[in-house]
Amino acid sequence: MKKTVLLLLLTLNIYAAPKGGDQEVAFRLPKLFTPQTYLDSKKLHNKITLLNIWASWCSGCQAEMPLFVKLQQAFDKKTFEVILVNIDNNADNARDFLNNVDPQNILTALYDQKKKLPQAYQCPGMPTSILIDKQGKIVKIYVGSLDAKEMLTLQKTIISLVREK
Amino acid sequence: MYSIVTISLSIFLLSGCSQMLTRVMPYEKEYFAQEKMSLSPVAGRAEQEGHIFLIREASAGGESSFQGGCGCR
Numbered sequence: 001m002k003k004t005v006l007l008l009l010l011t012l013n014i015y016a017a018p019k020g021g022d023q024e025v026a027f028r029l030p031k032l033f034t035p036q037t038y039l040d041s042k043k044l045h046n047k048i049t050l051l052n053i054w055a056s057w058c059s060g061c062q063a064e065m066p067l068f069v070k071l072q073q074a075f076d077k078k079t080f081e082v083i084l085v086n087i088d089n090n091a092d093n094a095r096d097f098l099n100n101v102d103p104q105n106i107l108t109a110l111y112d113q114k115k116k117l118p119q120a121y122q123c124p125g126m127p128t129s130i131l132i133d134k135q136g137k138i139v140k141i142y143v144g145s146l147d148a149k150e151m152l153t154l155q156k157t158i159i160s161l162v163r164e165k
Numbered sequence: 166m167y168s169i170v171t172i173s174l175s176i177f178l179l180s181g182c183s184q185m186l187t188r189v190m191p192y193e194k195e196y197f198a199q200e201k202m203s204l205s206p207v208a209g210r211a212e213q214e215g216h217i218f219l220i221r222e223a224s225a226g227g228e229s230s231f232q233g234g235c236g237c238r
Contacts, residue, residue, distance in 0.1 A: 122190075
């Protein structure tokens with residue numbers, strides 16, 4: 001009986017979504033503007049990353065995107081990087097949107113056509129942003145669109161993470 | 166042997182209750198987000214339609230929730 005309960009608990013644990021303190025989900029995805037080049041999550045270790053899962057059809061994602069451009073401009077990419085993971089069915093929609101919002105290509109954009117990353121994180125809403133530290137551990141998961149005030153708090157958190165050794 | 170079968174069966178049945186299998190996840194709602202899927206697909210035309218309705222039916226009001234719905238004003 002004990003074994004059965006233990007096995008059931010383990011099974012339920014497998015289905016649990018990643019949360020703060022857990023290790024990030026490893027990925028290897030093509031870049032949105034240059035699909036022949038891939039980005040591996042291992043290459044992002046030793047810097048703080050904000051993984052933003054978004055789509056061009058999601059109004060909340062559209063609203064927060066200019067704030068991400070400003071956030072990235074406040075930091076050196078060697079210490080902090082915003083990684084956009086787009087899940088549109090048609091990548092052209094995402095490219096058109098980003099060309100308007102971020103014409104200088106400040107943000108790093110990836111394309112996840114099979115939606116494997118939102119599946120792995122079991123995103124309860126769109127957009128979802130995941131703050132990951134230098135060791136690849138999830139610091140916090142933000143569900144929903146971030147406004148200017150929340151972005152300031154996030155910026156302070158990033159600064160404190162950058163200062164940590 | 167019996168317990169292994171029972172455990173396997175219960176795991177299979179429990180996984181069927183997973184929300185991943187039973188609900189449309191937010192990242193799968195691209196088609197729902199399209200304009201043509203909204204209840205009033207051409208929102209800009211609603212005013213025109215209201216005007217036409219007023220002429221044709223000779224009645225106005227009752228469109229919004231705070232009114233009585235009688236259309237008498």
